[in-house]
Amino acid sequence: MFDQYWDERARLYPLEATGLGDNRYNDQLPNSGTAAYRAAQQQFFERYLTQVRTFDRAKLSDHDRVSYDIFLYEMQMRLEGLRQPTWMMPFTQVNGLPISLAQLGAGTGDQPFKTTQDYDNWLSRVRAYPAWADTAISNFRRGMRAGVVLPRALVEKMLPQLQALVTADPAKSAFYGPVAKFPATVPAADQPRLTAAYQQAIREQVAPTYQKLHDFLQNEYLPKARPSTGISAVPGGEKLYRYAVKQWTTTDQTPDQIYQTGLSEVKRIRAEMDKIRGEVGFQGDLNAFFTYLSTDKQFMPFRTADEVLAVYRGIQAKIDPNLKKMFGKVPKTGFEVRQTEAFRAASASAQYNRGLPDGTRPGIFYVPILDPTQYNVTRGMEALFLHEAIPGHHYQIALQQENTSLPKFRRFGGYGAFVEGWALYTESLGKELGLYTDPYQRVGALNTEIHRAIRLVVDVGMHSKGMTREQAIKYLMDNRPISEQAAVAEIERYMANPGQALSYKIGQLKILELRRKYEKQLGPKFRLSAFHDQLLANAAMPLAIAEKAMDAWAATQK
Structure with a gap:
């Protein structure tokens, strides 16, 4: 079930898959702001929440029990997250597709540019960007009507970021990096076609889309952005913060x-x-x-x-x-x-x-x-x-x-x-x-x-x-x-x-607390390297589950 979940998840989140070295969906950029996409995510997590509950936890090995607890927690938190109104604020000055797309497109990040197919994959991905941006604008407008808007101070920081990615000369764009210097693994015969296609994509898809987002934020959104600082100022904000x-x-x-x-x-x-x-x-x-x-x-x-x-x-x-x-x-x-x-x-x-x-x-x-x-x-x-x-x-x-x-x-x-x-x-x-x-x-x-x-x-x-x-x-x-x-x-x-x-x-205080607890419990039998190795072998997990797993380890050290 876990294998199947991870495999399906890559299809739903292709950018995340690229970041993890799974290159099957490197040509895809889902229109992640649509209601249909949110519904697909909800259906996905609900299905796996139902599925994990069909297993009898008591009959699982200790190792699988920890995975069961983390998986159950993850599904419940994902579903709760989808109920929050954050989709009406699709990106900010520090996170969201406009920044991460430029990191990918520069050729120095997670998106591979080693073969002709890699170059074509990126062209396919970047061609979907204008539709993503139109949906983002539509969602920002929904937020303006509902009062779920970003603080003005943040929008002012987003404007120069977007403008910096608009260039009249494609060769000066951050997105030109991959064709400015081809690796030896891309045949010389393919390079002129790819260079022309990248110039065209920058001129017709990339630069106009960043310009459109910039102009929308400056002319329409900025006047409606909120003077307040915290998220509790928006409708449902207190619940969102909790x-x-x-x-x-x-x-x-x-x-x-x-x-x-x-x-x-x-x-x-x-x-x-x-x-x-x-x-x-x-x-x-x-x-x-x-x-x-x-x-x-x-x-x-x-x-x-x-x-x-x-x-x-x-x-x-x-x-x-x-x-x-x-x-x-x-x-x-x-x-x-x-x-x-x-x-x-x-x-x-x-x-x-x-x-x-x-x-x-x-x-x-x-x-x-x-x-x-x-x-x-x-x-x-x-x-x-x-x-x-x-x-x-x-x-x-x-x-x-x-x-x-x-x-x-x-x-x-x-x-x-x-x-x-x-x-x-x-x-x-x-x-x-x-x-x-x-x-x-x-x-x-x-x-x-x-x-x-x-x-x-x-x-x-x-x-x-x-x-x-x-x-x-x-x-x-x-x-x-x-x-x-x-x-x-x-x-x-x-x-x-x-x-x-x-x-x-919060995480640091918990790890320090666990270290002190086991130093006290185990006395001369406590070995710092064993504590570190075990904590890292368990992998990242919610803190309460991590404590339970480390308590079980400490019991074996006695």
């Missing part, structure tokens, strides 16, 4: 409980930062220390983007000897550090893009570097590498994908609270890995941790307590060293994606 909290944290914690956790974590981490302020002999208060860290030129030693990337690459060599003591099992999938592409860098955070278990694509840690001379070492470069790269996202995601004993929906699926919780947890391993030897890297690590604690306060604050965008930006800047531009991009990301920012800290 669902988002549950979806992203995989817990039943209320927004208010999460808010209180955020306040106490911010207070605790500020006290740690204050200790370092005293240690380095800084005379002013903590906020003056933040300003010093953000603005003093000694913390911005870089001249070029390559120099920034070289520091990140050097961290890997530094932690390697200690990694071996903490992990018995390491991924086979390759790994690279790259600079984020220019067209999306301004609104992007550092991120990890998964590799493929067959070795054809490495895991990639993307670093946005707008101006290398302003790139600050106290933003926690060591902690960021641990989180986004090794042993954070790269270890967790690559090991999960390589684990063929798991059904595919677990190998290639994921839950934000576990995935981001693990990555944030690995930041706390810095000292044990031989990092954080300098007080400014320690303050950098606290800087990235307090950032995740602040998210609990501002995300809940904006979406359920009436906190404004400006108040949230101020709270963020008051509690960590960060430039105003970066603070604005962060807060607007949480406005666009309610609840997502909660997953990091």
Whole structure:
């Protein structure tokens, strides 16, 4: 049943399939905003919910029981998600097809461009984009009538993004990348035809569609966009936020409980930062220390983007000897550090893009570097590498994908609270890995941790307590060293994606709690590498199910 589910799911979500290296549907771009497509998704998840319930859980092996519990949870959450009115806000400045299509079309992302067939597949996919955009406009209009609209501040950020992808000269388009440089595997005889077809697609489908979306948002939508910040301002918004909290944290914690956790974590981490302020002999208060860290030129030693990337690459060599003591099992999938592409860098955070278990694509840690001379070492470069790269996202995601004993929906699926919780947890391993030897890297690590604690306060604050965008930006800047531009991009990301920012800290606190629990329970029998290996072998799962599975493991260690 799990195999059949995964196979059918690829047909329903071909872009997701491409991202996972399943190339059967690389020519397809479903019109995902239509009522018919939403109905097809509902039917799909209902059918599998009914099917999984036909199995007697008590008769399953322990291994299958865990899969059963995750699958049941997944089907129920998917169906609940389809009842939310998010389809009336089809894309934002940080997520949605207009951005991801450009990443795919640039030829440096998930869409393969190795054969003539690959090139033709992309042409077929991109030709479906105008119909997708017409549906998106229609759904935005439905939202305007229902009062389910995006905040004005976000729409203002979307306009230059869309305009940047409109070019009169096809050769200057991000979508021209694949034909600007053909691989040797595409026959020379096919290249002139493909080049002409790509020029035509950019002129006739790509550029006019981005222009149409831009003009609609500017002329029709922007005047109707809302001045409010949080999702609770739209009809049904409170319910939508409660669902988002549950979806992203995989817990039943209320927004208010999460808010209180955020306040106490911010207070605790500020006290740690204050200790370092005293240690380095800084005379002013903590906020003056933040300003010093953000603005003093000694913390911005870089001249070029390559120099920034070289520091990140050097961290890997530094932690390697200690990694071996903490992990018995390491991924086979390759790994690279790259600079984020220019067209999306301004609104992007550092991120990890998964590799493929067959070795054809490495895991990639993307670093946005707008101006290398302003790139600050106290933003926690060591902690960021641990989180986004090794042993954070790269270890967790690559090991999960390589684990063929798991059904595919677990190998290639994921839950934000576990995935981001693990990555944030690995930041706390810095000292044990031989990092954080300098007080400014320690303050950098606290800087990235307090950032995740602040998210609990501002995300809940904006979406359920009436906190404004400006108040949230101020709270963020008051509690960590960060430039105003970066603070604005962060807060607007949480406005666009309610609840997502909660997953990091909630997941990290649970993993830390489990580690302490088993250290206490097992005493001298506790081995950190065994704990890490087991947690990662289980793969990402909802936190309550993860705790149950780890409790079963701890019982075998006694």
